[in-house]
Structures are given as structure tokens and as C-alpha cells.
Amino acid sequence: MGLALCLRCHIEFYQNMNLAITPESVKVACSNCNLRELCMPTGFNTDDMKKLDEVVATRRRVKQGDMLFSNGDVFTSLYAIRTGFFKTCVSTEDGREQVTGFQMAGEIIGLDGIVTDLHSCNAVALEDAEVCVMPFAKVEDLSREFPLLQRHVHKIMSREIVRENSVMMLLGNMRAEERLAAFLLNLVQRLHARGFSQSELTLRMSREEIGSYLGMKLETVSRAFSKFSDEGIIEVKQRYVRILNSDALKKIFNPETCS
Incomplete structure (x- = not known):
């Protein structure tokens, strides 16, 4: 780290x-x-x-x-x-x-x-x-x-x-929370391959850009971030994101393999 x-x-x-x-x-x-x-x-x-x-x-x-x-x-x-x-x-x-x-x-x-x-x-x-x-x-x-x-x-x-x-x-089969969970897991995995933390990242893109990529409105992206934060899954400070419970995030993305 x-x-x-x-x-x-x-x-x-x-x-x-x-x-x-x-x-x-x-x-x-x-x-x-x-x-x-x-x-x-x-x-x-x-x-x-x-x-x-x-x-x-x-x-x-x-x-x-x-x-x-x-x-x-x-x-x-x-x-x-x-x-x-x-x-x-x-x-x-x-x-x-x-x-x-x-x-x-x-x-x-x-x-x-x-x-x-x-x-x-x-x-x-x-x-x-x-x-x-x-x-x-x-x-x-x-x-x-x-x-x-x-x-x-x-x-x-x-x-x-x-x-x-x-x-x-x-975009075709996932709910808003699943889309955001998949996005965060993919991003942190790619960053980790480059020597960065497995649990912390600074988002270089805006919430609006994330929403455009994931097919979600800005308000929906913000609500999903807030939900993950309220449930203790992630910590969010502006563009800084810390994953507190990666297993919970994986379960949201793919509940069948994490049950």
C-alpha cells in the first residue's frame, strides 16, 4: 500500500x-x-x-x-x-x-x-x-x-x-446497484494490476460520466453510491472511494457465486 x-x-x-x-x-x-x-x-x-x-x-x-x-x-x-x-x-x-x-x-x-x-x-x-x-x-x-x-x-x-x-x-440485465458494483470491482482490479491498492481509488471520471457509461441517470448513480456508503460497503469522500467490504460488493454484483 x-x-x-x-x-x-x-x-x-x-x-x-x-x-x-x-x-x-x-x-x-x-x-x-x-x-x-x-x-x-x-x-x-x-x-x-x-x-x-x-x-x-x-x-x-x-x-x-x-x-x-x-x-x-x-x-x-x-x-x-x-x-x-x-x-x-x-x-x-x-x-x-x-x-x-x-x-x-x-x-x-x-x-x-x-x-x-x-x-x-x-x-x-x-x-x-x-x-x-x-x-x-x-x-x-x-x-x-x-x-x-x-x-x-x-x-x-x-x-x-x-x-x-x-x-x-x-446494461441489459443488471439493476443500478449491480452495475455500479461491477464498475467499481473492475476498476479497482485493473488499478491493482498496475501496483495500486486493492481497496482504495480516486475516480478520475465524474458521476455524470459514470452514469453515461453505465446507462444510469446522475441521480441514480448518486443514490447507489449513498446506499453502498450507508450500508458500510464503501467510504466515499468526493472522488475518493475506499472499499470497506469487497465481499459485499461482489455479492451485489454476482449473488449466486457469493452465497
């Missing part, structure tokens, strides 16, 4: 200092990245890693509220998130925003553009972020040489399909 908080403090300190990090001042190399195992396949030897390093052209900083790419942009690259949080969203015909996902460090975004060579959604930074830019043409070329990389790209695509199916199940 102490190490996780220390790591987070260091990341946030440098982000808040707004240091100018340019491609020239930082060596861009997957082989030197502590998130490599989250967004790249394992099993490459030293020579293979050197070739993999050639895939990542630059790093790009994205300020909170700015777009990494937007609907209709020409697709050229995939982006591996190095620091920060993003949301992907689309706009409905009447101008409302529909959040389609939340992405964090170690995850790859931009796959939506592969089908038509145009991005079909907006990717907005929820906090100051940094991404590694991976030109898709280079990824394709190297994939032909390394089946391991090709399989990894296929896994990433498959993961997106599974995620979309899970969201459809969540």
Missing part, C-alpha cells in the same frame, strides 16, 4: 509540475518501460526488443480535457497509455455524449480506426496524460515478422470485443 501511494505521488508530482518532456529529451523504448508487460507481449529476446522499440515513434502529452483523437480523424496510429486516464465517447444525434469506455496506463486505444481508417469516437484525457504513439503500419510490418506480436494484437482486439459484450450484458 505504501509503495503504491508513493508511486502515485511521484507520478502526480511530475504531472503537476508540468515538466516539458519532449521526444528528444526522453528515450522512447519499450524495453525500458515498466508498463511493457501490460501493453506489449512477453517473451522477446534482447535483439527482438530492439526491433520492437522501433515501433514506438514518439511520446505525446495530452492535457486534461484535450482530445487525443476525435470522431472522423484519419487513423494512423495506436496509442499505449503511459500515464493518465482517458474516456472514449460518441455523440448522439441530439448532441448528447455517450461514454463508451475508460482507459488507463498500460492499455492501448485507437483500435476503433482500423476498420474504416477513420476514428469513430473521441478520446478525451480525464487528467494530464502521456501516450506512446505506435504507427499502425509499423505494427503491421513487425507483426508479420513476429507471430508473437501479431497474436498480442489479436488478443487486444478480442479483449475489446469481450469488453463490449460485457457492457451489453451489464
Whole structure:
């Protein structure tokens, strides 16, 4: 827990200092990245890693509220998130925003553009972020040489399909409390894989954005948070959430396997 908080403090300190990090001042190399195992396949030897390093052209900083790419942009690259949080969203015909996902460090975004060579959604930074830019043409070329990389790209695509199916199940069959419980459990699980606490998190997204993603009104999201808090399942202080009883949260999400 102490190490996780220390790591987070260091990341946030440098982000808040707004240091100018340019491609020239930082060596861009997957082989030197502590998130490599989250967004790249394992099993490459030293020579293979050197070739993999050639895939990542630059790093790009994205300020909170700015777009990494937007609907209709020409697709050229995939982006591996190095620091920060993003949301992907689309706009409905009447101008409302529909959040389609939340992405964090170690995850790859931009796959939506592969089908038509145009991005079909907006990717907005929820906090100051940094991404590694991976030109898709280079990824394709190297994939032909390394089946391991090709399989990894296929896994990433498959993961997106599974995620979309899970969201459809969540929206179609779950009550409001079940949706929020599933969301919190998934979020803390993903954060824990990155070295953070299993029970504490700071929500980078607003209640409104959570509601958009979960298909719930803002008032319903707030009521669900309050209900969990009143029942001693979580502790909530603005965007800080501490899970006090993970078993209870799991039981809400999936009562049959927790009985």
C-alpha cells in the first residue's frame, strides 16, 4: 500500500509540475518501460526488443480535457497509455455524449480506426496524460515478422470485443446497484494490476460520466453510491472511494457465486 501511494505521488508530482518532456529529451523504448508487460507481449529476446522499440515513434502529452483523437480523424496510429486516464465517447444525434469506455496506463486505444481508417469516437484525457504513439503500419510490418506480436494484437482486439459484450450484458440485465458494483470491482482490479491498492481509488471520471457509461441517470448513480456508503460497503469522500467490504460488493454484483 505504501509503495503504491508513493508511486502515485511521484507520478502526480511530475504531472503537476508540468515538466516539458519532449521526444528528444526522453528515450522512447519499450524495453525500458515498466508498463511493457501490460501493453506489449512477453517473451522477446534482447535483439527482438530492439526491433520492437522501433515501433514506438514518439511520446505525446495530452492535457486534461484535450482530445487525443476525435470522431472522423484519419487513423494512423495506436496509442499505449503511459500515464493518465482517458474516456472514449460518441455523440448522439441530439448532441448528447455517450461514454463508451475508460482507459488507463498500460492499455492501448485507437483500435476503433482500423476498420474504416477513420476514428469513430473521441478520446478525451480525464487528467494530464502521456501516450506512446505506435504507427499502425509499423505494427503491421513487425507483426508479420513476429507471430508473437501479431497474436498480442489479436488478443487486444478480442479483449475489446469481450469488453463490449460485457457492457451489453451489464446494461441489459443488471439493476443500478449491480452495475455500479461491477464498475467499481473492475476498476479497482485493473488499478491493482498496475501496483495500486486493492481497496482504495480516486475516480478520475465524474458521476455524470459514470452514469453515461453505465446507462444510469446522475441521480441514480448518486443514490447507489449513498446506499453502498450507508450500508458500510464503501467510504466515499468526493472522488475518493475506499472499499470497506469487497465481499459485499461482489455479492451485489454476482449473488449466486457469493452465497
